[in-house]
Amino acid sequence: MAHGTAAVAKIDSPRSPYARRKTTRGNYELYSWVFMRASGVVLIVLIFGHLFVNLMVGDGVHAIDFGFVAGKWASPLWQVWDLLMLWLAMIHGTNGVRTIINDYATRDLTRGILKGLLLLAFTVVVVLGTLVIFTFDPCPPDAPAELLASFCTA
Amino acid sequence: MTATLEAATPTPAAGEIPSFTVTLRIRRFNPEVSEEATWEDFTVEAHGTDRILDALHKIKWDEDGSLTFRRSCAHGVCGSDAMRINGRNRLACKTLLKDVNPDKPITVEPIKGLPVVKDLVVDMEPFFASYREIMPFLITSGNEPSKERYQSPEDRAKFDDTTKCILCAACTSSCPVFWTDGQYFGPAAIVNAHRFIFDSRDEGGTQRLEILNDKEGVWRCRTTFNCTEACPRGIEVTKAIQEVKRAMITRAF
Numbered sequence: 001m002a003h004g005t006a007a008v009a010k011i012d013s014p015r016s017p018y019a020r021r022k023t024t025r026g027n028y029e030l031y032s033w034v035f036m037r038a039s040g041v042v043l044i045v046l047i048f049g050h051l052f053v054n055l056m057v058g059d060g061v062h063a064i065d066f067g068f069v070a071g072k073w074a075s076p077l078w079q080v081w082d083l084l085m086l087w088l089a090m091i092h093g094t095n096g097v098r099t100i101i102n103d104y105a106t107r108d109l110t111r112g113i114l115k116g117l118l119l120l121a122f123t124v125v126v127v128l129g130t131l132v133i134f135t136f137d138p139c140p141p142d143a144p145a146e147l148l149a150s151f152c153t154a
Numbered sequence: 155m156t157a158t159l160e161a162a163t164p165t166p167a168a169g170e171i172p173s174f175t176v177t178l179r180i181r182r183f184n185p186e187v188s189e190e191a192t193w194e195d196f197t198v199e200a201h202g203t204d205r206i207l208d209a210l211h212k213i214k215w216d217e218d219g220s221l222t223f224r225r226s227c228a229h230g231v232c233g234s235d236a237m238r239i240n241g242r243n244r245l246a247c248k249t250l251l252k253d254v255n256p257d258k259p260i261t262v263e264p265i266k267g268l269p270v271v272k273d274l275v276v277d278m279e280p281f282f283a284s285y286r287e288i289m290p291f292l293i294t295s296g297n298e299p300s301k302e303r304y305q306s307p308e309d310r311a312k313f314d315d316t317t318k319c320i321l322c323a324a325c326t327s328s329c330p331v332f333w334t335d336g337q338y339f340g341p342a343a344i345v346n347a348h349r350f351i352f353d354s355r356d357e358g359g360t361q362r363l364e365i366l367n368d369k370e371g372v373w374r375c376r377t378t379f380n381c382t383e384a385c386p387r388g389i390e391v392t393k394a395i396q397e398v399k400r401a402m403i404t405r406a407f
Contacts, residue, residue, distance in 0.1 A: 029369055030403065031406075102334075103331055103334055106335055
């Protein structure tokens with residue numbers, strides 16, 4: 001070690017950049033992995049149920065208008081159904097895109113920016129969607145009667 | 155000194171073995187000459203029974219001595235000569251030229267995702283660092299038994315597949331997740347953890363599962379099966395990773 005250490009010390013260890021940056025032990029990735037599987041199964045039921053009710057039952061696709069949607073959201077069942085669908089789909093999709101960003105973005109800065117944008121998009125859609133489902137008025141006061149659901153006139 | 159006999163003997167005819175010329179397109183990199191890696195073609199005479207490694211030897215010994223690659227046993231056991239041949243990770247010593255279409259130039263590159271030192275030699279340190287992290291040794295507690303640690307053939311069979319690993323890095327360097335930033339533990343480390351996690355004599359399973367539960371652990375596996383395809387020992391790598399995932403889930407819930 002005594003010989004030539006001064007000259008050697010200047011050179012960076014070629015191995016330094018390859019050390020694992022930090023250990024992150026915790027069950028976060030485990031739960032997110034399980035969530036993806038579980039929510040995927042639930043979403044299949046929710047989405048196909050939604051498509052069936054909207055497009056196949058009764059008059060099918062021709063029945064969809066403001067009154068139809070208003071009628072559905074007047075019932076707590078469909079409120080819960082759509083809320084669940086919104087939240088599960090958004091978390092499932094966001095988590096999937098997060099995974100893709102982790103896999104494809106090589107630089108930490110790019111990764112951070114992309115994840116920030118993703119989180120912003122997620123928040124906007126979820127907050128707006130949730131507000132719509134809960135504050136929705138099925139019978140707006142000055143709308144023409146023929147556009148409204150049947151129970152509004154009562 | 156030992157070569158006298160060989161030199162004295164006239165070269166025997168190759169007999170029935172057909173010989174042909176084959177072009178190897180090798181990815182050359184020498185940081186002392188250039189920062190850029192370049193392709194270089196070599197055409198050599200080869201026999202139908204020759205492997206990629208034989209062709210590389212011919213180039214190194216007869217054409218260009220500066221060609222650099224690793225190999226030790228040359229028989230598929232030491233795991234030194236994993237390289238990317240025609241776009242797939244293989245051992246040069248286990249790949250016959252006739253199996254990789256010698257009619258067209260055969261591309262030979264260093265394995266991906268690890269820093270290249272020179273030509274086909276990569277720095278394996280990040281790979282071994284992950285391997286060390288999963289503690290690839292028997293962990294027990296209490297007194298050492300006076301006889302051998304008994305294990306039934308059924309218990310041994312549980313991890314038989316993963317004992318075959320030769321640490322050639324063909325799997326880890328075939329993994330697209332590893333290519334991104336090299337932070338992922340990689341299939342090889344998980345395979346070697348699997349070998350001890352499912353060993354009935356070992357008591358460090360919980361610790362190893364804890365280590366692989368990392369953000370860069372088994373959950374980064376996207377089941378693309380590149381590793382299983384690349385493994386020169388035929389280990390079902392993706393299956394082993396799934397078994398480790400299952401063990402973690404059963405432990406957590």
